[in-house]
Amino acid sequence: MIPPPTERLVFRDWNAADLAAFQAICSDPVVMEFVGTGEPWSLIQTEQFITRAHEMSESLGYCQWPLTHKADSVVIGFCGFIPATNGAEIGWRLARAYWGQGLATEAARAVLKHGFETLAFQHITATVQSSNRASIRIMEKLNMNAESSFRRNGRDVLQFSIHNPQTPLGRNSK
Ligand SMILES: CC(C)(COP(=O)(O)OP(=O)(O)OC[C@H]1O[C@@H](n2cnc3c(N)ncnc32)[C@H](O)[C@@H]1OP(=O)(O)O)[C@@H](O)C(=O)NCCC(=O)NCCS
Structure with missing residues (x-):
């Protein structure tokens, strides 16, 4: 199931034709500064992700x-989930022009x-x-709470979380 479109954005499934547009994003060192070790991705890494x-x-x-912008049909990034304990982990990445x-x-x-x-x-x-101020701001705007910190790839990482407001745990949690 794919999320419905927003005011300006459309979600869809990946296809092989997305490789060039997504590689242009993932090979940009500014976009990748706070992703993993901070290294831009090779074409093979981008293909493996897709x-x-x-x-x-x-x-x-x-x-x-x-994600595509409603104004055109080119992939401008992604937003979605990977599996995690008791639910999923949300993530996002956008082309710098957007x-x-x-x-x-x-x-x-x-x-x-x-x-x-x-x-x-x-x-x-x-x-x-922890240096990724834009992403931290988005987590705050989603009402996610910072709950722990740890080191990964030699960098300080923060974990944020939010409970489903429709569940009892979510209703009781701040
Ligand atoms: C993180 C990213 C997706 C943000 O995209 P974006 O469309 O520019 O974000 P938005 O415009 O929705 O808003 C981000 C918020 O952060 C704020 N922000 C942006 N850059 C900031 C910075 N350097 N320092 C502090 N706040 C910043 C914005 O002002 C906005 O908050 P506001 O609405 O209160 O003004 C984009 O920068 C990106 O793709 N980065 C590279 C990949 C990445 O880091 N992914 C996340 C890994 S956890």
């Missing part, structure tokens, strides 16, 4: 869905709603490198 996401969509019914317009927040709100209302996740987490 293959895994496509397989996840087939087997689990969700993935980190590609930053600063509220698009990631718009996508993330729609995906979070879909995760709780349609996919019925009990708990949604997000991890972010």
